[in-house]
Amino acid sequence: MNKPFIIGIAGGSGSGKTFFLKCFREHFTEAEVSLVSQDDYYIPVAHTMTKEENMFYNFDLPSTVDHEHFNDDINRLVRGETILKKEYTFNNPDVEPRMLEIKPAPILIVEGLFILHFREIASSLDLKIFIEADDHIALQRRVKRDLVERGYSREDVMYRWVNHVVPAYNAYLLPYKGECDQVITNNSHEADDIICVTEEISKELRKKILI
Template sequence: MGNQDSNNSKPFIMGIAGGSGSGKTFFLNRFLDHFTSNEVCLVSQDDYYFRVGHTMTKEENKLYNFDVPETIDREHFYSDITKLINRETIYKKEYTFNNPAAVPKVLEIKPAPIMIVEGLFIFHFKEIANLLDLKIFIEADEDVALARRLKRDLEERGYSNDDVMYKWENHVVPAYKEFLLPYKNVCEQVIVNNTHIADDIIQVTEQISKELREKVL
């Protein structure tokens, strides 16, 4: 049923954004379950942070605001998306969240008929927003989102409770309100993700992937 010539037409580009703790990663992973690597490719804004953290002390890292657009290499991010649209494979060092012990992998991202672009600022970066065929906004209540953020940062990234709360109040929430929330109304789909029930999210990803299979593949 697909209406695209897979060799030379523009891929169908989905933009997925949500605040910290919205459950965006879980949504993405469940969505990707429906496709093979030949059918979909993923470009993550997180892999385009300017590298600053490896020279920082712990205190500097705590105070540094990663939640502003200037921390992202916007030109490189846009350039790589454009290359994928033009059917070029891109190679990108993954971002290791300022963990000096982690060895970043080199990601090979191959073009595919469906492209997912995800990140906090993808609707704010106009040149990227203009490329998106479908915008998905994932949100959760603030208390739910904070609980998820605390769990992740304490367990996976070794931050203290104070550090997480400092970043949440001074960086995360202000950035969400300034750079993402204003675009909620222009998104074709808004998904509220307050539950821990996987079935709800799986159902939504099934519906979207079914529509995409009919439209694109």
Template sequence: MNKPYIVGIAGGSGSGKTFFLRRFLKHFSPDQVCLVSQDDYYIPVGYAMTPEQNKFYNFDLPATIDNDSFERDINDLLNKKTVVKQEYTFNNPNATPKTLEIKPAPVLIVEGLFILHFRNIADRLDLKIFMDADNDIALQRRMRRDLLERGYSNEDVYYKWVNHVVPSYNQYLLPYKSECHHVISNNTDVAADIVKMSEKIANKIRHSVF
């Protein structure tokens, strides 16, 4: 196997990264692609948070990511080594983390909020994809997700959005939008548009790599 082709997928909260990624992965067989998600590299807080503590703790900063481990695991995959690590459960005491086994593959996908800000990672990406959505639409998606999946109140979600999410997006993500090869606007719930774009990009990669 030659050097893996590295795809970076970035975008703000509620931009549709997860949906695009799921559709994108369907265009490859499991032995053709592997995924490293920045979400699994949050530094554990180390204590059980109350809802009030969780509200004020800012997870939307690069310093909350164990970037050394993130880089190390990417390097291991590039050197054809399998990575084994624990899934991050977002400080949910009721969740049992899964053990993730990530095997090297010809296409390596690196996904997360700060992958473009971490220049040691960004400079190695062969293809950069930026998921984009208007603020009001992204906020609505974030509220739906955090209410259903994490049990947060709309008030808490909105506080984090105004004080953590948007300032971090403007400082650590938006400045790198212009350097991306593909900027995908995702302001509707029309899945067909994202599916079509994911197929188009995947086909280009397949022709380049396989």
């Protein structure tokens, strides 16, 4: 297999990366696109902390990610290897982690908060896409997700937003916005808006890559 075309999808919490990726991948078959997410490379810490300590632990720092393992797996996919990776569940005891099987494909998507900050990973990207949303919209999405999916309290969510999420965005993501090939503002709650954007990008990729 030839070297895959690597797309980096970066965006802050609540920017709508997950929905963007869902829409984007629907334009391709499973054999055409593979996805590797920074979220599955957080260094496990739940077993070392009390519940209170976990509340104040800052996941929004590059040091909380095993970026060497992350980069190694990206390189393995580039070489045509299949990787097996245990899903990271953000210390939520109610979620049973799955074993993820990620197969190589002509298009490889790398997504996450710090993918542009990790310069070795950033240098491997052929297309860099920056997803952003207004602060109040991003916060609404974050609250909804963390209350339902991760079992956090509202107090916990707000503490993390003010003390972890916003400072990390400003320090480790926003400075790289200018080097991205495409910046997409995702304030809409209308699926059609994002579907149109992803369709346009996918058409270009299909012409260039999947011929």
